Amino acid sequence: MKMRIHRAAMVVAAVAALVVFPLFSGLALAADKHAAEALEHAKEAVAHGKQGHADVLVHHAEVALKHAEEAAKNPHVDEGIKHLKEAVEHGKAGHADVATHHAEGAVTHLSEVK
Numbered sequence: 001m002k003m004r005i006h007r008a009a010m011v012v013a014a015v016a017a018l019v020v021f022p023l024f025s026g027l028a029l030a031a032d033k034h035a036a037e038a039l040e041h042a043k044e045a046v047a048h049g050k051q052g053h054a055d056v057l058v059h060h061a062e063v064a065l066k067h068a069e070e071a072a073k074n075p076h077v078d079e080g081i082k083h084l085k086e087a088v089e090h091g092k093a094g095h096a097d098v099a100t101h102h103a104e105g106a107v108t109h110l111s112e113v114k
Contacts, residue, residue, distance in 0.1 A: 038067035039110040049100030057099050058091035080109040
């Protein structure tokens with residue numbers, strides 16, 4: 001009787017591991033995808049900011065911000081979010097140079113997300 005209970009517990013644990021592990025790894029992959037998308041848009045924001053295109057910088061910084069907010073939280077993502085918010089604020093004010101500086105800060109931090 002004891003052996004059947006242990007065997008049943010092992011089967012339940014194995015099935016749970018097969019179901020739960022892919023679910024959580026899928027969530028991790030989605031978070032990594034958001035961090036990668038945030039980084040790409042932050043780089044686009046920098047490129048346009050260097051050309052003086054504050055309006056396009058704002059667009060890419062806002063998209064990057066949305067992705068960064070969906071990414072797995074860690075100190076680099078948090079700092080990237082702060083810089084992206086500043087980039088959006090300064091870009092909307094037409095300060096392409098200051099917005100570019102903050103977008104570069106976001107790129108620096110988002111590049112460190114592993």
